[in-house]
Amino acid sequence: MQIAYRARDLAEAHIVAGLLQSRGIESHVGGHYLQGAMGEIGAAGFTNVHVEDEDYSRARVLVAEYESSAPPETxxxxxxxxxxxxxxxxxxxxxxxxxxxxxxxxx
Structure with missing residues (x-):
């Protein structure tokens, strides 16, 4: 499995995983048990969306579309x-x- 997306938090990871699954790409969200390890601080860098190796390129295209549609952060x-x-x-x-x-x- 490869990391198709590194999310800021668990909710965003599930949004991207749902997007991928709606397009027929099986995905797995990792980092559930690391979130909130330090209270309200998210465990940055540990919440990732994983996909199978053969689905990685399609997943990256969809993730790129998702990222381009997200509002820019200041x-x-x-x-x-x-x-x-x-x-x-x-x-x-x-x-x-x-x-x-x-x-x-x-x-």
Missing amino acids: SSHVGQVEDRANRYATWFLLFLAVVMVVLFGAL
């Missing part, structure tokens, strides 16, 4: 979302580090 909005996600991730990792120090310090 780069400032994308940057703000990424900054917020990075800030949440940093605080979450800091919290985990403090919890680990407290737990191992108590032993």
